[in-house]
Amino acid sequence: MPEARAAARTLLFRVAERVFGCDIDAVREIIPYRRATRLPGAPTYVQGLINLRGTIVTMLDLGARLDAERAPVRDGSIILATHGTRVVGIAVDEVMDVQMINEEAIAAGEGEAARGLVRGLGHLDDGVVVLVDIHALVSQVLL
Amino acid sequence: MDSAQYAELFLTESREHVSAINHALLDLERGDGARGTDAIGAIFRSVHTIKGMSATMGYAPVAALAHELETLLDMMRRGTRTADATVMELLFTSADLLEHAIEGAVQGVPVSPEVGVMTARLKAEGKAGGDQRSSVAIQMPVDTGEWSAPAPDGAGLLVRVRLVEGTPLKGVRAFLVVQAARKLGEVAAVSPPLDELQADKFNHDFALRLHSDRSQGEVTTALRNAGDVAEVRIGEDADVATPAHTMEFSVAELAQGVAPVPAKAATVVPQQRSVRIDLRRLDTLMNLIGELVITRGRLNSLAATSEDPALVETVAQASRLVADLQDEIMTSRMVPVWQVFDRFPRLVRDAARSLDKQVEFTVEGKDVELDRSMLEEVGDPIVHLLRNAVDHGLETPQERTSKGKPATGRLLLSATRDRSAVAIRVEDDGRGIDRERVLRRARESGLVDVGKLELSDEELVRLIARAGFSTAERVTDLSGRGVGVDAVYSRVRALGGSVDIRSVKDEGTTVTLRLPLTLAIVRSLLARIGGETYALAMTHVRETVEFRPALLRTVQGREVLMLRDEVLPIVRLRTLVEFDGAPPRGLEQAIIVELSERRAALVVDALIGQQEIVVKQFDAVRDARTLFGGATILGDGAPALIIDVSSIL
Numbered sequence: 001m002p003e004a005r006a007a008a009r010t011l012l013f014r015v016a017e018r019v020f021g022c023d024i025d026a027v028r029e030i031i032p033y034r035r036a037t038r039l040p041g042a043p044t045y046v047q048g049l050i051n052l053r054g055t056i057v058t059m060l061d062l063g064a065r066l067d068a069e070r071a072p073v074r075d076g077s078i079i080l081a082t083h084g085t086r087v088v089g090i091a092v093d094e095v096m097d098v099q100m101i102n103e104e105a106i107a108a109g110e111g112e113a114a115r116g117l118v119r120g121l122g123h124l125d126d127g128v129v130v131l132v133d134i135h136a137l138v139s140q141v142l143l
Numbered sequence: 144m145d146s147a148q149y150a151e152l153f154l155t156e157s158r159e160h161v162s163a164i165n166h167a168l169l170d171l172e173r174g175d176g177a178r179g180t181d182a183i184g185a186i187f188r189s190v191h192t193i194k195g196m197s198a199t200m201g202y203a204p205v206a207a208l209a210h211e212l213e214t215l216l217d218m219m220r221r222g223t224r225t226a227d228a229t230v231m232e233l234l235f236t237s238a239d240l241l242e243h244a245i246e247g248a249v250q251g252v253p254v255s256p257e258v259g260v261m262t263a264r265l266k267a268e269g270k271a272g273g274d275q276r277s278s279v280a281i282q283m284p285v286d287t288g289e290w291s292a293p294a295p296d297g298a299g300l301l302v303r304v305r306l307v308e309g310t311p312l313k314g315v316r317a318f319l320v321v322q323a324a325r326k327l328g329e330v331a332a333v334s335p336p337l338d339e340l341q342a343d344k345f346n347h348d349f350a351l352r353l354h355s356d357r358s359q360g361e362v363t364t365a366l367r368n369a370g371d372v373a374e375v376r377i378g379e380d381a382d383v384a385t386p387a388h389t390m391e392f393s394v395a396e397l398a399q400g401v402a403p404v405p406a407k408a409a410t411v412v413p414q415q416r417s418v419r420i421d422l423r424r425l426d427t428l429m430n431l432i433g434e435l436v437i438t439r440g441r442l443n444s445l446a447a448t449s450e451d452p453a454l455v456e457t458v459a460q461a462s463r464l465v466a467d468l469q470d471e472i473m474t475s476r477m478v479p480v481w482q483v484f485d486r487f488p489r490l491v492r493d494a495a496r497s498l499d500k501q502v503e504f505t506v507e508g509k510d511v512e513l514d515r516s517m518l519e520e521v522g523d524p525i526v527h528l529l530r531n532a533v534d535h536g537l538e539t540p541q542e543r544t545s546k547g548k549p550a551t552g553r554l555l556l557s558a559t560r561d562r563s564a565v566a567i568r569v570e571d572d573g574r575g576i577d578r579e580r581v582l583r584r585a586r587e588s589g590l591v592d593v594g595k596l597e598l599s600d601e602e603l604v605r606l607i608a609r610a611g612f613s614t615a616e617r618v619t620d621l622s623g624r625g626v627g628v629d630a631v632y633s634r635v636r637a638l639g640g641s642v643d644i645r646s647v648k649d650e651g652t653t654v655t656l657r658l659p660l661t662l663a664i665v666r667s668l669l670a671r672i673g674g675e676t677y678a679l680a681m682t683h684v685r686e687t688v689e690f691r692p693a694l695l696r697t698v699q700g701r702e703v704l705m706l707r708d709e710v711l712p713i714v715r716l717r718t719l720v721e722f723d724g725a726p727p728r729g730l731e732q733a734i735i736v737e738l739s740e741r742r743a744a745l746v747v748d749a750l751i752g753q754q755e756i757v758v759k760q761f762d763a764v765r766d767a768r769t770l771f772g773g774a775t776i777l778g779d780g781a782p783a784l785i786i787d788v789s790s791i792l
């Protein structure tokens with residue numbers, strides 16, 4: 001039996017053809033996509049650095065993080081997520097909606113790349129949403 | 144003024160007094176008769192002030208400790224106790240605990256039980272010597288609402304001040320008013336005396352004698368602005384004519400700059416005028432000017448394409464004003480290094496004592512100024528170097544004598560400033576860095592060739608600056624294992640500075656830290672690789688040359704650049720930043736970068752030009768190259784990475 005947890009307000013977004021969700025409390029704001037300055041040597045899923053009103057913010061590509069073969073996001077939106085005192089940008093193709101979603105612990109098998117990043121699944125009327133753990137994502141990338 | 148501001152004020156003043164106490168204690172310890180007596184007096188005054196202020200603020204543990212300390216000092220002053228080793232130790236420890244109790248009281252955290260223990264111990268000491276002072280219980284005089292303070296004797300303008308009835312912390316308030324008066328001129332006398340005022344031992348009014356070239360209106364305004372002042376009266380009691388509530392009069396007078404000079408004040412030396420500003424305001428100003436400098440860059444590039452002469456002229460003028468403004472703000476943030484250096488004599492003394500070493504510590508260049516944020520950052524690295532010098536550099540007196548050196552080691556801390564940097568030097572005449580041992584350790588850790596027999600100064604620096612590299616055979620509580628020069632090195636590099644070490648066996652070691660004057664704004668050279676822009680601090684750029692094939696040579700299978708008679712290793716930025724676009728068609732440029740004696744030719748596609756940039760930090764990303772010392776925002780709003788020259792040399 002999958003373990004059921006309390007419903008949480010979840011931000012739904014799309015990367016390629018898949019729908020993801022993350023806890024809305026971790027989201028500070030959403031801005032239109034802008035190109036980042038490449039950060040040499042960083043993993044491919046780090047698009048680089050962007051200027052957020054005078055502050056330098058690191059931007060990640062969630063699609064590339066989960067599947068290294070995927071073409072980078074070059075349009076759409078940037079979700080600015082907070083993790084402790086740090087802010088990280090996450091490039092996504094489309095921000096869709098905010099919904100109350102019941103979360104279920106995920107069964108194994110999401111693949112090697114997703115390990116530690118996906119914290120569960122949520123059910124929508126027309127499908128399943130993968131719930132991403134923003135804090136785990138950020139702490140895997142930043143030192 | 145709310146209580147948080149009182150606390151802030153209390154903290155600032157108390158810290159100054161603690162610092163003064165520590166200085167005087169050092170004097171007392173090494174001092175002869177007269178100097179010793181002066182020192183005791185100075186300590187007593189500072190302790191007394193702290194007692195008064197802390198009692199006013201309701202910081203009981205501080206006041207209690209200060210009170211008992213005062214008792215002991217009073218006995219010393221009267222000659223019933225001598226400054227023997229036990230007493231000195233008691234005083235030094237008390238000074239530390241006093242500082243601890245002060246910081247704790249202001250932050251609202253419970254003080255260490257040691258404070259209470261020391262208070263009790265001092266009390267016992269005081270009993271043993273017989274406390275002959277009268278009770279210090281603070282007695283509140285009856286408030287009459289009248290002018291009750293006697294006029295102080297002597298010359299100068301008689302100024303009477305009455306505080307608003309029921310003012311909390313009236314002692315602090317009165318002190319502030321007197322401080323305000325001191326900014327206007329010389330305060331000759333205060334009645335009741337200042338220490339009684341600070342201990343709240345007065346009704347709501349007090350009087351002072353002021354020598355000042357300001358008009359009565361100005362004096363009134365300035366004193367009233369200290370806050371909670373009900374009334375200011377100026378002039379001898381007999382001829383008090385104007386109860387000076389008249390702000391309008393004085394403001395108008397100020398605006399006109401009319402300042403009738405009283406005849407007898409003509410010889411008074413003008414006092415420096417200053418105001419206290421919250422540091423956060425200065426930081427905000429600094430950030431704003433940073434943004435403004437970026438905007439100026441953008442405005443300049445827009446104006447460059449304009450054909451409107453009026454616009455071009457206006458932009459040029461705005462540009463100059465921004466530069467002036469930047470200079471002014473930078474200057475206002477500069478603070479003398481003594482603000483941090485002042486705590487070092489005590490630190491060195493404690494370190495030397497705990498290691499049974501004799502050290503003569505000298506500080507030079509205390510008045511050299513550095514940006515406040517830079518100074519705060521550089522304190523820890525200096526502490527590290529001083530401790531290292533006492534612990535590992537200087538030998539024990541026996542060892543020194545056997546080497547034919549004076550038993551007392553010399554330790555010098557100096558600050559000097561040149562055009563764009565401040566050099567901070569820590570110099571000792573100890574045993575020097577043991578190159579043999581460093582080399583042995585390096586060979587063991589595989590950092591150098593097993594066959595290597597000698598180390599140059601530069602190799603030495605590079606080795607001991609490596610994280611975790613330590614040659615200390617025994618671990619003392621002063622310098623822990625594996626944290627040494629490497630910590631200093633990385634900290635200073637993060638600040639945009641450099642570290643230089645010179646060491647001669649048995650003659651001593653000199654470590655020099657070179658620091659930029661400010662952290663925030665740096666003159667930089669912008670260069671391009673493909674469509675990417677990178678910045679380099681101009682302090683590390685010696686010159687730029689066209690990268691002509693005629694200058695290329697191959698030495699031992701490696702490409703080098705021959706510039707005049709110099710052979711420079713070539714570093715290609717394109718390779719360094721893993722840029723995989725096509726190489727440029729035209730001639731590349733070489734930037735000759737240097738850091739102390741190391742040089743290299745950094746090859747880039749093209750130079751964009753020089754610009755002032757604002758250095759911003761960004762979160763470190765796992766696996767990213769450690770090439771960068773931060774990022775900046777260009778005129779078009781995009782971030783650009785700043786190359787840390789020391790990482791490529």
